[in-house]
Amino acid sequence: MLRAMLFASSMAWVHMARGAPTEFLPKRRCDQDCPTPMPAACAIQIDVTPACCEAGKNISSDNSSISNFCSACRGTANKNIAADMESMCPGVPLSEVGLHRGVRLLHNLSMRAAAIEFRDRLSSGGGSTDVCAVQDGDCSVQVNPQYKAIFKGINATSSTCCSSLAPILANSGPISDSDKVAFCHGCQEEMAENVDLESLYQVVC
Numbered sequence: 001m002l003r004a005m006l007f008a009s010s011m012a013w014v015h016m017a018r019g020a021p022t023e024f025l026p027k028r029r030c031d032q033d034c035p036t037p038m039p040a041a042c043a044i045q046i047d048v049t050p051a052c053c054e055a056g057k058n059i060s061s062d063n064s065s066i067s068n069f070c071s072a073c074r075g076t077a078n079k080n081i082a083a084d085m086e087s088m089c090p091g092v093p094l095s096e097v098g099l100h101r102g103v104r105l106l107h108n109l110s111m112r113a114a115a116i117e118f119r120d121r122l123s124s125g126g127g128s129t130d131v132c133a134v135q136d137g138d139c140s141v142q143v144n145p146q147y148k149a150i151f152k153g154i155n156a157t158s159s160t161c162c163s164s165l166a167p168i169l170a171n172s173g174p175i176s177d178s179d180k181v182a183f184c185h186g187c188q189e190e191m192a193e194n195v196d197l198e199s200l201y202q203v204v205c
């Protein structure tokens with residue numbers, strides 16, 4: 001009788017564990033998002049501390065801003081930022097992984113004067129803050145596991161532009177001729193509706 005009770009108790013425990021596995025697994029730590037808003041787009045990196053995120057947005061030709069970035073982002077878990085540190089920070093050992101082409105395109109896009117002015121207006125309380133939230137009609141592209149981009153409104157009428165944009169940004173190396181032709185043809189009309197897409201179009205096409 002006692003043996004039967006112990007067996008039933010153990011089976012009940014197994015059943016409970018199988019039925020509710022999340023109760024026994026450690027909770028996953030939330031990723032730290034680092035959004036960089038632009039007038040009609042947003043670049044979002046994950047696994048970035050708030051201090052590193054802020055320092056990365058304020059990099060300029062000023063040596064002090066670069067020094068601040070190198071200090072704030074030391075030991076970062078984000079591989080894109082780690083690659084930036086290799087090229088900017090003294091004493092950081094070089095790895096065999098080069099800079100991701102799509103990440104570099106987005107970085108240059110986010111650091112142009114119009115994008116910086118837009119973020120300055122945001123910080124002073126003016127302008128819309130919804131550019132970093134995916135809404136109906138937006139195009140969301142996973143650039144790499146730690147980086148994604150949102151382009152507002154370009155998927156509203158046709159998915160052609162969004163589908164042709166993905167290979168441009170997700171490509172780690174040189175852009176192939178076929179991908180370039182597809183993007184330049186597929187986004188020719190949509191670029192008139194999105195100033196950030198237009199800037200990217202001018203660089204790629």
